[in-house]
Amino acid sequence: MSRPRGTDGSLLTSLPWTLSALIVAMAPHIPFIPIWITVIFVGCVVWRYVIERRRGVLPSPWLRGALALGCFLGVLATYSSVSGVGPGSALLAVMAALKLLETRKRRDQFVLLFLSIFLVMSSLLREQFLWSLPYLVVSMLIIMSAWLRMSAGESQTARQSFMTGGRLLLYAAPLAIAMWIFFPRLSTPFWAVPIDTSRATTGLSDTMSPGDISELSMSDEVAFRVSFEGDVPAARDRYWRGLVLTRFNGRTWSGREPSISRSSREQVQPLGERVDYEVTLEPTRQQWVFALDMPYAWSLSRTFMGPQQQLARTTPIDQRIAYKASSYTDFRVETDLSSMYRNWYSELPSGSNPRTAELAREMRAAAGSDQAFVNAVLQKLHEEEYYYTLEPPPLGRNPVDRFLFDTRRGFCEHYASAFSVLMRSVNIPTRIVLGYHGGELNPMGGHLIVRQSDAHAWTEIWLDGIGWHRVDPTAAVAPERIEMSASDAALDGIGEAWGFAAPSRLLHQMTLTWDALNAKWNDWILGYGPETQNSFLKWLGMEDPTWRKMMLTLVGLVVGLIMLISVLLMSRYRPPAKDEAAILYQRFVKRLGQTPDTGETAQVFALRVRESGRVQAAMVDEITDAYLDARYGNGGDEAFARLKEAVGAMR
Amino acid sequence: MQRSTTLESLPTGRSAQREVIERARQALGTIILGKDEQISLAIACLLARGHLLIEDLPGLGKTMLAQALARVLGLSFRRIQFTSDLLPADIIGVSVFRQESGEFEFQPGPVFSQLILADEVNRATPKAQSALLEAMEEQQVSVDGSTRELPTPFFVVATQNPGDQIGTFPLPESQLDRFLMRVEIGYPNEESERELIAGEDRRSMLREIEAVTGPEMLIALQEVVREVPVKDALISYVQALVRHTRESADIDIGLSPRGAQALVAAARAYAYVENHSGVYPDDVQAVFASVAGHRLKPAGSTRFRSPAELCQHVLDSVAIP
Numbered sequence: 001m002s003r004p005r006g007t008d009g010s011l012l013t014s015l016p017w018t019l020s021a022l023i024v025a026m027a028p029h030i031p032f033i034p035i036w037i038t039v040i041f042v043g044c045v046v047w048r049y050v051i052e053r054r055r056g057v058l059p060s061p062w063l064r065g066a067l068a069l070g071c072f073l074g075v076l077a078t079y080s081s082v083s084g085v086g087p088g089s090a091l092l093a094v095m096a097a098l099k100l101l102e103t104r105k106r107r108d109q110f111v112l113l114f115l116s117i118f119l120v121m122s123s124l125l126r127e128q129f130l131w132s133l134p135y136l137v138v139s140m141l142i143i144m145s146a147w148l149r150m151s152a153g154e155s156q157t158a159r160q161s162f163m164t165g166g167r168l169l170l171y172a173a174p175l176a177i178a179m180w181i182f183f184p185r186l187s188t189p190f191w192a193v194p195i196d197t198s199r200a201t202t203g204l205s206d207t208m209s210p211g212d213i214s215e216l217s218m219s220d221e222v223a224f225r226v227s228f229e230g231d232v233p234a235a236r237d238r239y240w241r242g243l244v245l246t247r248f249n250g251r252t253w254s255g256r257e258p259s260i261s262r263s264s265r266e267q268v269q270p271l272g273e274r275v276d277y278e279v280t281l282e283p284t285r286q287q288w289v290f291a292l293d294m295p296y297a298w299s300l301s302r303t304f305m306g307p308q309q310q311l312a313r314t315t316p317i318d319q320r321i322a323y324k325a326s327s328y329t330d331f332r333v334e335t336d337l338s339s340m341y342r343n344w345y346s347e348l349p350s351g352s353n354p355r356t357a358e359l360a361r362e363m364r365a366a367a368g369s370d371q372a373f374v375n376a377v378l379q380k381l382h383e384e385e386y387y388y389t390l391e392p393p394p395l396g397r398n399p400v401d402r403f404l405f406d407t408r409r410g411f412c413e414h415y416a417s418a419f420s421v422l423m424r425s426v427n428i429p430t431r432i433v434l435g436y437h438g439g440e441l442n443p444m445g446g447h448l449i450v451r452q453s454d455a456h457a458w459t460e461i462w463l464d465g466i467g468w469h470r471v472d473p474t475a476a477v478a479p480e481r482i483e484m485s486a487s488d489a490a491l492d493g494i495g496e497a498w499g500f501a502a503p504s505r506l507l508h509q510m511t512l513t514w515d516a517l518n519a520k521w522n523d524w525i526l527g528y529g530p531e532t533q534n535s536f537l538k539w540l541g542m543e544d545p546t547w548r549k550m551m552l553t554l555v556g557l558v559v560g561l562i563m564l565i566s567v568l569l570m571s572r573y574r575p576p577a578k579d580e581a582a583i584l585y586q587r588f589v590k591r592l593g594q595t596p597d598t599g600e601t602a603q604v605f606a607l608r609v610r611e612s613g614r615v616q617a618a619m620v621d622e623i624t625d626a627y628l629d630a631r632y633g634n635g636g637d638e639a640f641a642r643l644k645e646a647v648g649a650m651r
Numbered sequence: 652m653q654r655s656t657t658l659e660s661l662p663t664g665r666s667a668q669r670e671v672i673e674r675a676r677q678a679l680g681t682i683i684l685g686k687d688e689q690i691s692l693a694i695a696c697l698l699a700r701g702h703l704l705i706e707d708l709p710g711l712g713k714t715m716l717a718q719a720l721a722r723v724l725g726l727s728f729r730r731i732q733f734t735s736d737l738l739p740a741d742i743i744g745v746s747v748f749r750q751e752s753g754e755f756e757f758q759p760g761p762v763f764s765q766l767i768l769a770d771e772v773n774r775a776t777p778k779a780q781s782a783l784l785e786a787m788e789e790q791q792v793s794v795d796g797s798t799r800e801l802p803t804p805f806f807v808v809a810t811q812n813p814g815d816q817i818g819t820f821p822l823p824e825s826q827l828d829r830f831l832m833r834v835e836i837g838y839p840n841e842e843s844e845r846e847l848i849a850g851e852d853r854r855s856m857l858r859e860i861e862a863v864t865g866p867e868m869l870i871a872l873q874e875v876v877r878e879v880p881v882k883d884a885l886i887s888y889v890q891a892l893v894r895h896t897r898e899s900a901d902i903d904i905g906l907s908p909r910g911a912q913a914l915v916a917a918a919r920a921y922a923y924v925e926n927h928s929g930v931y932p933d934d935v936q937a938v939f940a941s942v943a944g945h946r947l948k949p950a951g952s953t954r955f956r957s958p959a960e961l962c963q964h965v966l967d968s969v970a971i972p
Binding site: 579596598601602603628631633634635639 | 882884885927930931936971
C-alpha cells in the first residue's frame with residue numbers, strides 16, 4: 001500500500017542543511033517579527049526533522065491548509081496589512097516554515113532554499129549594520145552549500161560542498177562589487193519601500209512636559225556623527241540645534257509646525273569664525289535636521305530654516321543621511337523683534353504656576369534690569385539647593401511651582417522649563433530649544449559621536465539690543481553636565497561606585513573603536529548614494545558620470561569580469577591528457593573498416609582481423625603490440641613512435 | 652619435502668625471472684593437460700599474494716593442481732582434509748605437555764606450511780573454516796595467547812565441491828572474499844583426456860617432477876609483480892567494469908572497492924605471467940571471471956546459469972575506453 005504522505009528518510013542527509021540554511025536566513029528577522037511567528041518557525045523545523053527521523057507521515061493537506069490560513073490571518077491581525085517590510089517578511093518567514101511541512105522531494109527543498117535567499121534579502125530592507133555584510137556572506141555560503149549538498153548527493157562530502165559554495169561566492173564577489181560601484185544610484189528610488197512606522201524611534205519628541213514622566217533615555221544609540229573640517233569646537237559651544245518650543249500651556253511646551261520663511265536665515269548675523277562640518281544623521285522618522293548652533297549654510301536638499309531658526313526637512317528622515325553644514329558659534333539673531341512677537345514669546349497661561357510668577361516679579365524688582373534679573377535667577381539656581389538628576393520625582397499640577405519650591409530635582413528639561421516660565425513671567429521673550437549637547441570625540445575616527453543620551457534642552461531669551469541669547473540654566477546647576485558629555489558623567493559615576501574605573505574605561509575604548517568602524521562603514525558603504533557615487537566615480541576618472549555612462553561601464557565590466565573568471569576557471573581545468581595512442585589506434589581501426597565489438601580487447605580484435613585474412617597479419621600484430629605497449633605498458637615514446645610509424649605506413 | 656634451491660642456483664635478473672615463470676608453466680602443463688589458462692591463473696594468484704579457491708566436481712584434478720604447484724615452485728606442502736569433525740587445533744596446532752621438560756611445547760599444525768591444500772573446505776564446520784580463513788587473512792595464528800607467524804610465501808589452495816549439498820557448510824560471501832580467485836577446472840578436452848587415460852599415472856609423474864624455483868624466488872617475483880605498470884586508461888576500464896557490476900540489473904551486489912583492488916592486483920600478476928609490458932585490458936578480462944565471479948551476487952531473476960557466464964556478459968557489455 002502506498003503512503004503518499006510518508007517519508008522514507010531519503011532527505012535525511014540533505015534536510016539538516018536545508019534547515020540550517022533556513023534558520024540562518026531567518027535569524028536576522030527574529031528581533032523584528034512577532035514572537036508567535038518565531039515559535040511557529042522553530043516548531044515547524046523541529047517537527048519536520050522529527051518526521052524525517054522517524055520516517056513519519058507529513059501532516060494532511062487539510063491541516064496544512066488550516067495552518068496556512070491561520071498564519072495568514074495572524075499576520076494580518078498583527079500588522080493589519082500584508083504589505084511592507086514588516087508584514088511582508090513576517091509572512092515570508094511563516095510561509096517558509098509551513099512549506100517545510102509539505103517538503104517531500106528535492107524540488108521542495110529547492111523552493112525552500114529560494115525562500116531562504118528571499119528571507120536574507122528582505123532582512124536587508126531593514127536597518128543595516130556593520131555586521132550585516134559578513135552575516136549575509138555567511139548565510140549565502142550556508143545556503144549555497146545546502147544547495148550543492150542537495151544536488152551533489154553522495155558524490156560530494158559536506159566539506160567539498162562547503163568549499164565549492166565558497167568558491168562560487170568568491171567568483172561572484174567581483175561582479176557584486178562592480179555592480180555596487182557602478183549601478184546608478186538615483187536620488188529617488190525606483191520603488192518605495194514602505195517604512196515601518198509602527199516601530200518606536202528614539203529621538204526628540206515634538207513636545208516637552210517636564211514632570212510627567214522621565215523621557216530622558218540614557219540610550220547609547222548614536223543620534224548622529226559629526227566630522228569637522230577644522231578644529232572641533234569646545235564642549236561648551238557644542239549645542240546642536242534641533243527644534244524650538246514656543247508655546248506653554250502650564251504643563252507642556254510645544255512648538256509650531258515650522259513654516260518656511262526665507263527671512264529667518266537672514267535674521268542670523270554671523271560673528272567670529274565659521275565652523276564647517278559634515279553630519280551623518282541616523283534616521284529619526286522626524287523632519288528635524290540637527291546642526292551646530294547657529295547654522296548658516298547646509299547642503300541638504302528640501303531643508304529650510306524655520307522662523308525660530310530651526311532646520312527642518314519637508315520629508316521625514318527615514319534613511320541615514322549625510323550633509324555638510326556651516327555654523328557660527330558666535331552670532332546675533334533677530335535683534336529687532338516686533339512688540340507683537342515679544343508678547344507672543346512671553347505668553348503664559350493665566351493662573352498657572354502662581355508661586356513662580358510671584359517669585360519672578362519679586363526678583364525682577366530687586367534686580368533692576370533684565371540682564372541683572374537673568375543673572376540673579378542663574379545664581380539662585382547655582383547657589384541654592386537644586387540637583388541635577390536623571391530620575392526626578394513626578395510633579396503633578398503646576399509643575400514649575402512644585403519643581404522650583406518643593407522637589408528641586410530635575411534634568412535639563414525641568415530647568416529650561418522653569419527658567420522660561422520665570423522669564424516669561426516678567427515679559428522677557430523666551431523660547432526653549434531642543435537638541436543635543438556635547439558629543440564624544442572619537443579619537444579613532446576623529447569624529448564626534450552624539451548619542452541619544454546627549455539630548456538636551458536649553459533656552460533662548462530675547463534682550464533688547466542683543467537679540468536672541470542662549471541661556472542654559474542646566475549649566476548653572478550642573479556645570480559639569482555642560483563641560484562633559486552625559487555619558488562621560490555617567491561612566492565616571494559607575495566606575496567610582498563599583499570601584500573598577502579601569503575596566504569600564506577599557507570597555508569605553510572598545511566602544512569607541514567599534515563606533516569608528518561603524519562611522520567609516522556608514523560613510524563609505526551604507527551611505528554610498530548618488531552624491532558619493534558621483535564623486536567616487538569622478539575620483540576614478542569618469543568625467544561627468546551619467547546614468548548612461550554608468551550602465552555602459554557596468555555592462556562592460558560585468559561581461560569582462562565574467563569572461564575573466566571563465567578564462568581563469570578554464571585555464572585551471574586540466575582536460576584528461578589526450579590519449580594519442582588511442583587516437584592512432586582509432587585511425588587504424590577506421591582504415592581496417594572493421595570495428596571491435598563492445599568489450600573486445602585489441603588482442604582479440606587483432607586475432608579476428610587476422611582470421612578474416614584481408615590484411616597483413618604482421619602489420620596488425622605490430623600495431624596491436626605497439627598500441628598496447630604505448631597505452632597500457634611502459635613502452636612510452638618508443639612504443640608510440642612504432643605505433644605512429646606502423647599506422648602511418650598503413651595504406 | 653621441500654626441495655630447497657641453493658642460492659647459487661637461484662636465477663637472477665629480469666630474464667631469469669621470466670624464465671622461471673615459463674618453466675613453471677611448462678612443468679605444470681605436463682601434469683595437468685589442456686588447462687593452460689587455469690595454470691596461468693593459479694600462478695598469477697600466487698604471485699599476487701592471493702589465495703586460490705578451486706571449485707569443481709571431484710576427479711577433475713583439483714588436488715593434482717595444488718600438489719603440482721607446490722612441487723614445481725619448491726614450496727613446503729601440507730594437505731588438510733576438511734571433514735565435519737575437523738577442529739581448529741587440527742589446522743593450527745596444539746600445545747602438548749612434555750613430561751621430561753615439564754613445559755608445554757607447541758606442535759605446529761599443518762597450517763605452518765608454504766602451500767596448503769585445504770581439501771573440500773566446505774565439509775568442515777564454520778569454526779574450523781574460520782580458523783583457516785583467519786590464518787589466511789592475518790598470515791599468523793594465535794595459539795595459547797601467543798602469536799605465531801606463518802611462513803612466507805603463504806599460499807592456500809582450497810577446494811570446494813559444488814555438487815555436495817548435504818552436510819556441507821558452503822563458505823559465506825564474506826569469506827569467499829578472502830580468496831583472490833576462484834577458478835573452475837572443468838572437463839579436459841578430448842585430446843587431453845585421451846592422453847590422460849592412455850598416459851602415465853599422474854601421481855608417479857608428480858613424484859618425479861623437479862622444482863623449477865624456490866620460495867626466495869617467489870618472494871622476489873611477488874615484489875616484481877607489484878611494479879607492473881597500471882596506466883590511467885586501464886584504471887578507467889576497471890572503473891567502467893566495476894560501475895557496470897553495480898548498475899547492472901542482473902547483479903544485486905556489485906564489486907566493492909576492495910574487489911576492484913583485487914581485480915587490478917590479479918591483472919597485474921597475470922600481465923606478468925603473460926609477459927605484457929603493462930596491464931592490458933586482456934589481462935583484466937582474463938582474471939575477471941575468477942576474481943569477480945565469487946564476489947558478485949547475481950540478481951534472483953538473472954538469466955545466467957553460472958557466475959562465469961554473468962562475468963562474460965559484463966565483459967561483453969562494457970566498452971574498453
